[in-house]
Amino acid sequence: MIEFKNVKKKYPANSLREEKMALDDVSFGIKQGEFVTLCGRSGAGKTTILKLISCEEKPSSGDVLFENQNICNIKRGETYSVRQKVGFIFQDYKLLPYKTVFENIAYALEAFDFNHEKIDEEVMQLVDLVGLGDKINCLPKELSGGEKQRVSIARALIHRPRVILADEPTGNLDPYHSRDIIKVLLKINEAGSTIVLSTHSKEIVNALKKRVITLEDGRIIRDEEKGRFFL
Amino acid sequence: MIKYIIKIFKSGWTNLKRQGFLTLTTSIVIFIAVVLGTALFLFQGGVSFLTDAIKEKIDVSIYFNEQVSREEILKIREEVVKLEEVNKVSYVSPEEAYENFVKTHQDDPYLESLKAIEINPFLPSLIIQTKEPSQYKVISEFFKREEYSSLVYEVDDYKRGTIIDRISAMSEGIKNIGIALTLFLSFVAITVTLNTLRVSIYSQREEIEIMRLVGAKNSFIRGPFLIQGAMCGLFAAIFCFIVFFLILFLLKTNLEKLFMGFDVFGFYQDNIITILLLQLLIGVGLGLISSFFAVRKYLKD
Numbered sequence: 228m229i230e231f232k233n234v235k236k237k238y239p240a241n242s243l244r245e246e247k248m249a250l251d252d253v254s255f256g257i258k259q260g261e262f263v264t265l266c267g268r269s270g271a272g273k274t275t276i277l278k279l280i281s282c283e284e285k286p287s288s289g290d291v292l293f294e295n296q297n298i299c300n301i302k303r304g305e306t307y308s309v310r311q312k313v314g315f316i317f318q319d320y321k322l323l324p325y326k327t328v329f330e331n332i333a334y335a336l337e338a339f340d341f342n343h344e345k346i347d348e349e350v351m352q353l354v355d356l357v358g359l360g361d362k363i364n365c366l367p368k369e370l371s372g373g374e375k376q377r378v379s380i381a382r383a384l385i386h387r388p389r390v391i392l393a394d395e396p397t398g399n400l401d402p403y404h405s406r407d408i409i410k411v412l413l414k415i416n417e418a419g420s421t422i423v424l425s426t427h428s429k430e431i432v433n434a435l436k437k438r439v440i441t442l443e444d445g446r447i448i449r450d451e452e453k454g455r456f457f458l
Numbered sequence: 459m460i461k462y463i464i465k466i467f468k469s470g471w472t473n474l475k476r477q478g479f480l481t482l483t484t485s486i487v488i489f490i491a492v493v494l495g496t497a498l499f500l501f502q503g504g505v506s507f508l509t510d511a512i513k514e515k516i517d518v519s520i521y522f523n524e525q526v527s528r529e530e531i532l533k534i535r536e537e538v539v540k541l542e543e544v545n546k547v548s549y550v551s552p553e554e555a556y557e558n559f560v561k562t563h564q565d566d567p568y569l570e571s572l573k574a575i576e577i578n579p580f581l582p583s584l585i586i587q588t589k590e591p592s593q594y595k596v597i598s599e600f601f602k603r604e605e606y607s608s609l610v611y612e613v614d615d616y617k618r619g620t621i622i623d624r625i626s627a628m629s630e631g632i633k634n635i636g637i638a639l640t641l642f643l644s645f646v647a648i649t650v651t652l653n654t655l656r657v658s659i660y661s662q663r664e665e666i667e668i669m670r671l672v673g674a675k676n677s678f679i680r681g682p683f684l685i686q687g688a689m690c691g692l693f694a695a696i697f698c699f700i701v702f703f704l705i706l707f708l709l710k711t712n713l714e715k716l717f718m719g720f721d722v723f724g725f726y727q728d729n730i731i732t733i734l735l736l737q738l739l740i741g742v743g744l745g746l747i748s749s750f751f752a753v754r755k756y757l758k759d
Contacts, residue, residue, distance in 0.1 A: 281671065303758070310673035321668045325476040337465060338674035382672065 228421055229257040229280060229390065234289035236275050236445075249275040250286070251445040257423065259389075262416045265425045266432050266456060267442035273425035275445075277392045280423070281313050282306040294389065311339055314383030314420075318395035320375040322367040322382075328354070329363045332381045339386060353381040357411065373404035380411055390421040397428060405431065429456040466678065470685025480658050481690055487654040488694035488741050491647035495740040496702055498640045499733060500722055505636045507720045512628070516591040519614040520601055521581045526609050531582055534606070538586060541600065543593040548585045555580035581611055592623070648744065655687060655748035659756070666756040676757045683749045691745030695737040702726065702733075 236250040250272045257263050265273040278284040279291050282298055290297050298309050315321070322331050329350055336346045354360055357377040367375055376396060383391055393412060397405035409431055416422045426432060432439055432455065439454030440447055474481050522531055531549060538547050550558075556578045563569045572579070586597050598613045600606075659666075669679045706713065706723040713722045726733060 283671070304676055307670070307673050307675050310671060313673070315671050321664070321671070323665050323668055325473060325665075330472075334669070334674070335672045337469075338669070338672060338678050343461075386673070 228259045228261075228294060229423075230290075230292040231255050231276070231279075232290040232292070234279065234286045234291060236272075236279065236284065237287045248445050250279075252289075253442075253445070253447055254289075255440060255447060255450060257390075257421060259421055260416070260419055262413070262422045262435070262437040263424070264432055264435060264437055264439045264454075265423065265442060266427060266439055268427060270444075271442040272445040273427075273442060274394055276442075277394050277423065277425055280390070280392060281315065282309045307338075311386065312389045314386070314388035314391040316376070316379050316383050316391065316393040316396045318398035320367070320372075320379045320399075322375055322378055324367055327364050327366055328359055328370070328378050331367070331378055332385050335382055335386045349385060350381075353385055357381045372399050373401075373407065376400060376404070376408055377411070380408065380415075384415060384420075388420070390423060391415060393422065393424045395425055395427070397426065397431060402430070409435070432456040462678075463681075466681030467685055470682035470689065473682050474686050474689050477686075480661075481686070481693075484655060484658055484687070484690040484745075485693045485697075487651050488691050488744055489698055491651050491744055492691075492694050492698040492737050492741045493701075494643045494647045496698060496733060496737055498636075498643060499729075499736055500725065501639070502636055503725045503729070504717055504720050504722070505632050507725075508632060508718065511719075513591055514587070516594070517585050517587045518594045518597045520584045520586065520597075521611040521614065522583065522609055523611045524581060526582065528582065530609070531584065534609070535584055538584065538597075538600065541596065543588050543590070543596045544586060545589045546587040550583045550585055552578050552580040552582055555583065647740075651744045652748045652751065655745075656752040656755075659683065659749070659752035663756050666753065670757070679757060680750070680753050683753045684746055687745035687749030688742050689745070691741035691743065692738070693741075694745075695734075695741030698741070699734055699737050 231253050234250050234253045235248070238244075238247045238249055240246040247270075249270075253272070253276070265276060267273055275284065279286055280293065280298075282301060285299055289299075291299055293309060293312070301309060323334065326334065332350045332353060333346050336349060354363055357380055359374060359377055359381070362370060362374060367378070370378065376399075379396075383393075391412070396412070397408055400408065405428070412422055412424065413435075424431075424435075436453050438452050439449070439456070441449035441454075528549070528551065535547050535549055538544055559572070559580065560569065588594055588597065601610050601613050666679055670676075703726065706726050710721070710723040714720065
């Protein structure tokens with residue numbers, strides 16, 4: 228489903244930092260329905276991989292294939308076509324501050340020009356799934372961290388994406404809420420969605436018992452099924 | 459498509475209501491720009507009133523010899539009217555000239571002397587007004603022709619020439635200052651509005667980023683911002699229209715005195731549709747253009 232072929236990503240030097248090789252000749256594939264954990268220290272290249280999948284960044288060399296389409300050659304202004312197949316979950320939730328829980332979740336469907344009645348139905352189903360039925364009209368500032376992350380998950384799922392990219396989704400949460408979020412992700416994966424999870428939490432990686440790709444200084448140093456936290 | 463537009467419109471309206479402070483500050487800045495635009499329009503009206511008034515006062519007098527009859531002068535008048543540079547020609551008889559002098563020199567000691575000699579020293583004349591003050595020379599050249607030399611006593615351009623040139627230059631100068639002021643203030647208004655909106659949209663750059671990551675098309679992201687900008691411009695324009703109307707109405711008399719007889723409120727009323735359209739054009743236009751450019755930066759891949 229997703230394939231990286233000899234991908235290199237170099238960030239040029241600027242006034243704040245020196246030139247940085249974020250990914251150095253990285254190759255791997257992810258099958259439909261897989262749950263893959265990317266782990267590594269900060270700056271290892273985990274987030275860069277997610278950014279390349281979502282067309283936020285373009286590789287310096289090599290190819291990134293998404294459903295057999297080379298997304299490195301995608302035209303400017305058409306990246307939304309890839310993003311509509313992807314669901315994002317972020318460490319800092321990235322909710323729209325002036326939109327309610329309902330509007331935040333519905334936004335993705337509205338952007339895809341879904342039928343309005345269908346949007347209401349779909350959003351209500353997901354709100355119930357993530358247990359936020361009573362917070363539907365709340366603004367993000369009125370929610371706890373765990374609740375915000377659940378909204379973020381609901382938003383990522385609403386358009387039934389082919390793959391969910393989760394970038395440190397438990398980074399800002401306590402262990403109780405972290406377990407809760409991971410449970411939701413596993414449930415989604417069981418329903419057939421591909422999940423790519425980036426984390427540096429040893430507990431989560433070891434508890435998942437799923438495929439683990441370990442990165443160090445932009446290179447893959449380990450890729451194993453039912454892997455464990457290595458670093 | 460219509461549903462898509464309605465959706466964008468609703469989203470823009472919702473953002474406008476929820477971001478009250480931002481809406482207020484943006485509207486205030488656009489309001490200032492609309493005020494400048496309206497003031498410049500009124501200023502241009504004042505300038506053309508003033509230049510027209512100056513032009514009205516500029517004329518060339520042709521004095522004819524005493525023995526030239528009224529009929530002969532009126533015949534010459536017919537010829538003069540045919541000149542394309544000529545705007546208006548009036549015949550002034552010696553009697554009318556005497557009456558005019560009496561009216562304008564009520565407390566003058568010369569009036570007493572005039573009355574004492576008991577004759578009318580004034581000559582019949584043609585008062586000629588050209589379309590442009592600078593064209594007075596055409597008239598003097600016309601009357602220097604051989605056929606008129608025995609009829610014309612004096613062409614009063616030697617004394618007025620310098621004054622006419624000065625007034626022409628002054629009226630041209632006022633016009634140029636008006637244009638320069640218009641350009642400068644327009645530039646200030648556009649720069650200030652663009653930068654205010656840029657700052658306000660900069661504070662929302664993360665939201666734009668989220669919208670992009672969620673998979674929204676650029677048009678879907680840009681739309682509500684454009685609606686927000688346009689609505690702020692609309693509020694500013696309507697508010698400016700009302701404020702100007704009230705202020706000009708309340709200060710009508712004072713402003714007329716201040717602007718040498720220029721009835722600003724009357725001018726505002728006469729051009730009410732043009733002014734309203736201008737205000738809407740500046741307000742909504744600035745809101746739309748500034749939002750477009752401010753958002754564009756964050757929509758690049």
